[in-house]
Amino acid sequence: MIRAILQIGNPALRQVADPVDVSQIQSDEIQALIDDLIETMRDANGAGLASTQIAVHKRICVIEVKKNPRYPYKPDIPLTVLINPKVTFLTEDRINVFEGCLSVPNMRGKVDRCPEIQIEGYDREGNNVSFISKGISAGTFQHELDHLDGLIYTDRMADSSSLTTIEEFAEHYEDGFKQQVISIVDLYGS
Numbered sequence: 671m672i673r674a675i676l677q678i679g680n681p682a683l684r685q686v687a688d689p690v691d692v693s694q695i696q697s698d699e700i701q702a703l704i705d706d707l708i709e710t711m712r713d714a715n716g717a718g719l720a721s722t723q724i725a726v727h728k729r730i731c732v733i734e735v736k737k738n739p740r741y742p743y744k745p746d747i748p749l750t751v752l753i754n755p756k757v758t759f760l761t762e763d764r765i766n767v768f769e770g771c772l773s774v775p776n777m778r779g780k781v782d783r784c785p786e787i788q789i790e791g792y793d794r795e796g797n798n799v800s801f802i803s804k805g806i807s808a809g810t811f812q813h814e815l816d817h818l819d820g821l822i823y824t825d826r827m828a829d830s831s832s833l834t835t836i837e838e839f840a841e842h843y844e845d846g847f848k849q850q851v852i853s854i855v856d857l858y859g860s
Contacts, residue, residue, distance in 0.1 A: 673710045673724040678774045678822060680725075687722050687729045687818040689754050695796040700730070704751055704794050707732045715740045716772045717747075717810050720817030723773050729754045731814040735807075740770065743851045745860045747807050752799070755791035757815050759784040760802070765854055767809055768832070768839065768847050769823045778839040780832035781823050783809035785858055805858030806851055 676683050694700055703726060711719035711732055717740070718733040735747040764782040771777075787808045790800045803811050813823055827833065834843065 671706050671709065672713045673706050675710065675714060675719070675723050675772050676725055678771075678824070680773075682725045682727075683722060683773055683817070683822060684820040685722060685727050686820045687720070687727045689729050690792075692754075692792060692796060695753055695792060695794065700728075700753075701794065703728065703730060704732065708734075708749065708751075711772075714772050717741055717744060718814040719772065720814050722817050722820070729818050731755065731818060733810055733814055735810065743848045744810070745805070745807055745855055747810060747860075751794040752789065752811075752814075753792040753794070753796075755789055755811075755815055755818070757812060758788040758790075760786040760788055765805075765809070767806065767850065767854070768843065769809065769813055770836070771813070771823055773817075774822060774824060776836045778834050778836065778843075779824060779827045780829065781809070781813075781826045782828060783812050785809075785854070787811065789815075803860070805854045805860045807860040808858075 707719050717735045720731040721728050730753050734749040735744045765785045766782050768778045769781050786804050788802050793799050
C-alpha cells in the first residue's frame with residue numbers, strides 16, 4: 671500500500687525510531703510495513719525511504735537505485751532492506767554532495783558525507799547483514815539512517831547557501847554535480 675510521506679515541518683519526522691525486536695521481523699505487521707515502504711519509495715521515485723517518513727517509528731529503511739529519474743547520475747543500488755541498521759565510518763575523508771529528500775520536496779542542498787562506511791543490521795528475513803558501501807552510494811545509506819535518528823539532510827548542511835530548488839539546481843549546478851559524481855565513482859567505485 672502506498673503511504674503518505676511526511677513533509678519537513680511535521681514533528682513526527684524528528685522522532686527517533688525504536689529498535690525492532692528481532693523476533694518480530696517475520697511478523698505480518700513488519701513484513702507489511704516493509705512492503706509498504708518499498709511500494710511507496712518506488713511510487714515516489716525515491717532512492718530510499720525510512721519508516722519515520724511514513725510516521726512509523728521503527729528502525730527500518732529501504733534503499734534502491736535503478737535508473738532513477740530523480741537521480742539519473744546515481745550508481746545503481748539493488749533493493750536493500752535494513753532493520754536496526756548501524757553505520758561505522760571507515761575514513762576521516764568527506765565528500766560534499768548535493769542531496770534531495772522526499773520529505774523536503776523540490777529542493778537540493780550540499781551535505782558532507784563519509785565516502786566509505788560499514789553497515790550492519792538485519793534483512794527482512796531476520797538474517798544478519800554486514801557490508802561496505804562507498805562513494806555516492808554511502809551517502810544514500812547515511813541519508814536514510816539519519817531519518818531513523820530524527821534528522822533531515824538540511825540538518826547536516828554546513829552552508830545553507832547551497833540550498834536550491836530542483837529547477838535552479840538543474841539550471842546552475844546539475845552539470846557540475848554530474849561531473850563530481852563521475853569523479854567520485856571513478857575514485858570509490860560507486
